[in-house]
Amino acid sequence: MSLTPAIRVRGLVKRFGQTTVLDGIDLDAGRGEVTCLIGPSGSGKSTLLRCIAFLEEATDGFIEIDGEPLGFAAGPSGERMRLPQSAIRPVRSRVGMVFQQFNLWPHMTALGNVSEALVIVRGMKRRDAEARAMAELEKVGLSGRASHYPSELSGGQQQRVAIARALALEPRIMLFDEPTSSLDPELTGEVLNVMRDLAKTGMTMLVVTHEIGFAASVGAKIVFLDHGKLLVQGTPGEVFGKPRHPRIEQFLDTYLDRGAATLL
Amino acid sequence: MISWKLFSLLVYAAQWTVLYSAISISIGFVMSAGICSATLSRNRALAFAGKLYVSFFRGVPLLVQLLLIYYLLPGVGLDVPSHVAAIAGMALCTSAYQAEILRGGFASVPRGLVEAAEMSGFSRLAIFRRIRMPIAVKLTMPALISEAIMMLKSSSLISVVGVVELTRMAQNLAASTYKPMEIYTAAGFVYLVINLVLVALGYGLEKKLRWGRI
Numbered sequence: 001m002s003l004t005p006a007i008r009v010r011g012l013v014k015r016f017g018q019t020t021v022l023d024g025i026d027l028d029a030g031r032g033e034v035t036c037l038i039g040p041s042g043s044g045k046s047t048l049l050r051c052i053a054f055l056e057e058a059t060d061g062f063i064e065i066d067g068e069p070l071g072f073a074a075g076p077s078g079e080r081m082r083l084p085q086s087a088i089r090p091v092r093s094r095v096g097m098v099f100q101q102f103n104l105w106p107h108m109t110a111l112g113n114v115s116e117a118l119v120i121v122r123g124m125k126r127r128d129a130e131a132r133a134m135a136e137l138e139k140v141g142l143s144g145r146a147s148h149y150p151s152e153l154s155g156g157q158q159q160r161v162a163i164a165r166a167l168a169l170e171p172r173i174m175l176f177d178e179p180t181s182s183l184d185p186e187l188t189g190e191v192l193n194v195m196r197d198l199a200k201t202g203m204t205m206l207v208v209t210h211e212i213g214f215a216a217s218v219g220a221k222i223v224f225l226d227h228g229k230l231l232v233q234g235t236p237g238e239v240f241g242k243p244r245h246p247r248i249e250q251f252l253d254t255y256l257d258r259g260a261a262t263l264l
Numbered sequence: 265m266i267s268w269k270l271f272s273l274l275v276y277a278a279q280w281t282v283l284y285s286a287i288s289i290s291i292g293f294v295m296s297a298g299i300c301s302a303t304l305s306r307n308r309a310l311a312f313a314g315k316l317y318v319s320f321f322r323g324v325p326l327l328v329q330l331l332l333i334y335y336l337l338p339g340v341g342l343d344v345p346s347h348v349a350a351i352a353g354m355a356l357c358t359s360a361y362q363a364e365i366l367r368g369g370f371a372s373v374p375r376g377l378v379e380a381a382e383m384s385g386f387s388r389l390a391i392f393r394r395i396r397m398p399i400a401v402k403l404t405m406p407a408l409i410s411e412a413i414m415m416l417k418s419s420s421l422i423s424v425v426g427v428v429e430l431t432r433m434a435q436n437l438a439a440s441t442y443k444p445m446e447i448y449t450a451a452g453f454v455y456l457v458i459n460l461v462l463v464a465l466g467y468g469l470e471k472k473l474r475w476g477r478i
């Protein structure tokens with residue numbers, strides 16, 4: 001692993017009006033590693049991910065992607081300066097995102113969803129873009145569904161198309177916000193398998209998940225968020241191994257009453 | 265019953281009804297996309313201008329708008345031919361209604377779809393053209409078809425600026441043949457057939473956008 005982390009978050013604060021949702025987050029995500037973000041509902045996991053995706057502007061603090069500041073940079077005397085849009089785009093384009101609700105565009109086929117940005121943003125010819133998109137769909141095992149609209153696909157298939165759509169743009173970092181939470185248990189596995197394969201290729205991944213088994217087996221690092229604060233972080237062994245932090249113990253009991261804790 | 269000769273005169277005039285309506289509705293649709301995006305703009309002045317436009321053209325009767333265009337503009341030195349006045353009046357009017365319909369559609373586009381486009385690097389214009397617009401149109405298709413039908417029926421008003429369309433032709437024929445009952449019944453029938461075709465086209469279009477629920 002090289003010196004600069006893929007994602008570096010320092011002193012991140014996010015407020016919505018009066019409520020402080022993120023309260024001074026410091027986080028490093030190693031290059032080529034899978035970092036799993038866990039924590040109770042409302043602890044700020046999605047908000048943190050959305051700040052790193054720049055879908056949400058943090059109230060204070062700094063984010064660096066591959067060592068380059070995202071959105072805001074520290075001025076000469078440490079003050080926070082907003083960067084111009086032209087400086088935000090290239091940094092942001094290194095980040096791909098997969099949403100809990102898939103968010104596939106309903107008026108485009110699977111192939112259209114994956115190829116659209118290649119044409120619109122990258123300026124590729126439609127034919128070339130579709131060839132690239134087809135290769136991406138192949139990787140997630142869905143080349144046979146290329147001409148289907150999202151409404152004609154299962155949830156698991158839709159999420160795999162969404163992963164292919166993000167990967168087609170060759171991001172350096174992939175963010176996942178509870179990618180399997182709106183899927184039936186039978187469909188969860190197929191998406192987790194795609195993510196496992198992706199991790200093996202050395203993709204840097206930051207994954208918000210309630211799938212503790214996945215986090216423990218694939219995650220190089222587990223980060224536990226509670227009330228907008230980063231409470232515990234470490235390897236799966238450190239975080240889940242006994243003795244556990246009492247809040248983690250409680251979290252595993254309360255939120256994972258499915259015997260998942262015993263898998264650890 | 266009226267003779268085929270009279271009926272064919274009505275059908276001939278109906279061509280103008282269809283032509284004027286189709287042109288105005290199409291121009292109005294393109295305008296409505298611009299007006300709607302102005303209304304939704306973050307730029308306060310632009311948003312205000314959009315709302316003002318919509319309020320004016322929805323608030324003033326089409327008949328009055330047509331008369332204003334036809335009689336007022338020449339007063340300030342702009343000579344407006346009949347067919348231009350007719351199309352301008354109808355397009356301005358329907359664009360306001362269509363913009364309001366689309367605005368509702370835009371509000372219903374799920375936020376996540378726009379965020380997915382932002383993450384893919386789409387510009388704001390690309391998001392408007394490729395994501396928000398098609399989905400808003402799909403969501404509001406039934407309302408847009410209704411508006412087209414309303415417009416087609418309102419086109420009877422353009423006779424006031426000197427365009428002979430279906431209703432005016434029927435009036436002329438009724439006056440010269442003394443058979444108002446028969447002539448107006450036939451004219452109503454022709455309107456009905458045109459609108460049924462329009463409805464069928466609308467269903468066809470909805471079916472073609474087979475991507476279903478959002």
Ligand SMILES: Nc1ncnc2c1ncn2[C@@H]1O[C@H](COP(=O)(O)OP(=O)(O)OP(=O)(O)O)[C@@H](O)[C@H]1O
Nearest residue numbers: 016019021039040041042043044045046047048178
């Ligand atoms: N746009 C917003 N406006 C106001 N409050 C918000 C907004 N987005 C999130 N919040 C609040 O921020 C807090 C953290 O939300 P967030 O979605 O980040 O939690 P989470 O850890 O992802 O939870 P979950 O596991 O349920 O997805 C919640 O209390 C939520 O109500």
Ligand SMILES: [Mg+2]
Nearest residue numbers: 045046047178
């Ligand atoms: Mg969440």
